Amino acid sequence: MAADGGAGGSPRELDGRRWPDRGASRVPNWVYTDPAVFAREQERIFEGPSWLYVCLDAEIPNPGDFTRSRLGMREVVAVRGADGQVRVLVNSCAHRSMQFCSANRGSVKEFICPYHQWTYDLEGKLLGVPFRRGLKGQGGMPDDFRPEEHGLKQLAVASRNGVVFASFSQPNETFEDYLGPLMLGYFDRVFNGRELKVLGYQRQRLPSNWKLMFENIKDPYHASLLHVFLVTFGLFRMDQQSAVEMDDTGRHGVLVNRRAEQKANEATAQMRAFHQNLKLADPRLIDPVREYPGDATVVMQTLWPNLIVQQQSNGLAMRQIVPLDAQNFDLVWTHFGYADDPPEMTERRLRQSNLFGPAGFVSADDGEAMILSQAGIAAAEDDECLVEMGGRDVANVPHTVTETAIRGFYQHYRSVMGL
Amino acid sequence: MIAAVPGVDAALELRARLADLYGAYDDALGEGVYERWPEFFTETCRYQIIPRESYELGHPIGLMQAESRGMLVDRVAAIRNTMLYAPRIVRRLAIEPAGIRLSASFAVFQTMLNEPSQVFLCGRLYDRVVEDGGALRFAERICVTDSTLVPTSLVFPI
Numbered sequence: 001m002a003a004d005g006g007a008g009g010s011p012r013e014l015d016g017r018r019w020p021d022r023g024a025s026r027v028p029n030w031v032y033t034d035p036a037v038f039a040r041e042q043e044r045i046f047e048g049p050s051w052l053y054v055c056l057d058a059e060i061p062n063p064g065d066f067t068r069s070r071l072g073m074r075e076v077v078a079v080r081g082a083d084g085q086v087r088v089l090v091n092s093c094a095h096r097s098m099q100f101c102s103a104n105r106g107s108v109k110e111f112i113c114p115y116h117q118w119t120y121d122l123e124g125k126l127l128g129v130p131f132r133r134g135l136k137g138q139g140g141m142p143d144d145f146r147p148e149e150h151g152l153k154q155l156a157v158a159s160r161n162g163v164v165f166a167s168f169s170q171p172n173e174t175f176e177d178y179l180g181p182l183m184l185g186y187f188d189r190v191f192n193g194r195e196l197k198v199l200g201y202q203r204q205r206l207p208s209n210w211k212l213m214f215e216n217i218k219d220p221y222h223a224s225l226l227h228v229f230l231v232t233f234g235l236f237r238m239d240q241q242s243a244v245e246m247d248d249t250g251r252h253g254v255l256v257n258r259r260a261e262q263k264a265n266e267a268t269a270q271m272r273a274f275h276q277n278l279k280l281a282d283p284r285l286i287d288p289v290r291e292y293p294g295d296a297t298v299v300m301q302t303l304w305p306n307l308i309v310q311q312q313s314n315g316l317a318m319r320q321i322v323p324l325d326a327q328n329f330d331l332v333w334t335h336f337g338y339a340d341d342p343p344e345m346t347e348r349r350l351r352q353s354n355l356f357g358p359a360g361f362v363s364a365d366d367g368e369a370m371i372l373s374q375a376g377i378a379a380a381e382d383d384e385c386l387v388e389m390g391g392r393d394v395a396n397v398p399h400t401v402t403e404t405a406i407r408g409f410y411q412h413y414r415s416v417m418g419l
Numbered sequence: 420m421i422a423a424v425p426g427v428d429a430a431l432e433l434r435a436r437l438a439d440l441y442g443a444y445d446d447a448l449g450e451g452v453y454e455r456w457p458e459f460f461t462e463t464c465r466y467q468i469i470p471r472e473s474y475e476l477g478h479p480i481g482l483m484q485a486e487s488r489g490m491l492v493d494r495v496a497a498i499r500n501t502m503l504y505a506p507r508i509v510r511r512l513a514i515e516p517a518g519i520r521l522s523a524s525f526a527v528f529q530t531m532l533n534e535p536s537q538v539f540l541c542g543r544l545y546d547r548v549v550e551d552g553g554a555l556r557f558a559e560r561i562c563v564t565d566s567t568l569v570p571t572s573l574v575f576p577i
Binding site for chain 1: 449468470472473476478479480481482483485486487488489490492493494496497500501502503504505540547567568569571572573574
């Protein structure tokens with residue numbers, strides 16, 4: 001894989017913007033602030049040929065069950081049809097574009113837009129238009145009005161092992177090809193066909209560019225330095241056998257690590273976050289058990305462009321990135337387990353959930369770090385970020401002393417964005 | 420002369436003691452002395468901050484959860500020693516229990532350095548208070564937040 005990114009011949013400028021030399025080992029600060037960059041991201045990434053995470057099957061198990069979601073700037077409703085298939089409909093009436101669905105979730109027989117009561121079936125087909133034929137021979141829709149031409153817009157849908165993805169423009173590859181064999185293997189590790197169960201929702205608004213969230217989970221370097229809980233209790237640490245891997249394009253990635261002991265060594269000597277004597281008053285908080293084959297205890301997977309799959313010990317969550325504008329995004333957390341988890345495992349996941357989310361012993365650190373990053377970046381739009389840890393190239397490596405997955409992300413980003 | 424009504428004195432006393440508990444809790448957290456926070460709970464208490472959406476769906480995971488006083492101690496230790504967060508003040512409206520139903524509305528405000536004060540979270544508390552070693556303590560405090568959305572991070576308990 002070349003580190004230089006940038007598709008040959010594509011325009012490298014955007015309103016006079018030019019990517020700095022040294023390819024993906026430098027990231028110009030304006031990619032985090034410029035509204036024109038944000039607009040192009042919406043068009044080429046979020047509404048382009050990407051498979052976007054929508055929801056879990058477990059959220060809409062029965063025909064008529066729906067859940068509302070936001071993909072980039074667009075609101076959608078994922079609904080299970082009478083045929084058991086999930087459809088992802090744009091939340092906008094074909095008549096006057098009104099958001100017809102304002103509940104986060106529920107169960108319906110049909111969708112009725114409250115404004116003029118246009119009615120759609122679960123497949124988005126327009127069923128009824130009040131006064132379509134007029135009243136007493138007066139008014140009504142024109143004779144050539146064809147309801148079949150005015151259904152709800154819908155997205156291409158891909159589903160794998162209980163997880164639903166959708167795309168605004170049909171990608172020219174299946175979801176499986178989109179992930180590639182290496183990333184698909186990690187995906188199937190958690191989504192192995194067992195039925196899932198939602199354990200809780202969280203949502204936080206961060207004044208930060210959405211890409212910083214991705215970079216955070218592609219950056220194992222900070223994990224061994226910033227997070228006292230990860231380092232001290234050995235939940236993610238640089239001195240463990242580990243790996244950073246990507247698909248062939250660099251857009252998806254994983255950080256893999258193994259649990260360590262709370263013992264000082266040569267590596268922990270460089271980690272100010274390592275507290276050898278930190279003891280929990282209630283150690284049940286961190287009492288993980290192995291639940292997947294192999295000896296990896298953490299696999300954090302980033303799936304372009306809106307999903308982080310968290311498997312940290314027994315803490316499982318989908319973290320969905322919802323960009324709001326160039327300098328704000330929402331992070332939507334869906335904590336889950338398996339439908340057949342024994343009660344002790346659900347309790348374990350509940351306790352470990354204290355590490356994650358807006359109040360997480362680990363994740364709150366990340367949220368705050370992103371806010372401070374954005375503040376520094378916004379004040380210096382013409383500067384650039386340095387991404388050279390582990391070299392300047394993009395390659396899978398058997399360690400975590402690297403920022404290679406951030407370079408991989410920007411290698412792909414530049415080619416999609418024409419920057 | 421008014422005859423003593425059986426039970427009234429006891430009820431008034433309980434009411435006063437509950438007011439003391441809620442007042443002391445507000446004082447400790449209002450002054451930012453989070454070290455005192457665990458003292459208001461029983462050893463085997465349950466504490467949770469959970470969005471109303473998840474509460475109504477019966478989901479076990481909220482925003483913050485503890486099932487012992489030790490977990491509250493660990494939370495305070497993390498706030499003081501391990502977590503990264505920008506400086507902030509979280510201010511609370513005094514909470515008074517409505518009779519002995521032990522539920523109350525709450526609102527907390529947050530002020531970041533050099534920024535205007537903002538409503539941070541509001542919602543409803545559902546409490547269970549018990550006699551515990553001569554004092555009233557919370558055996559359970561569930562803070563149900565009206566919004567699922569947390570502006571930035573939730574650092575301090577409610």
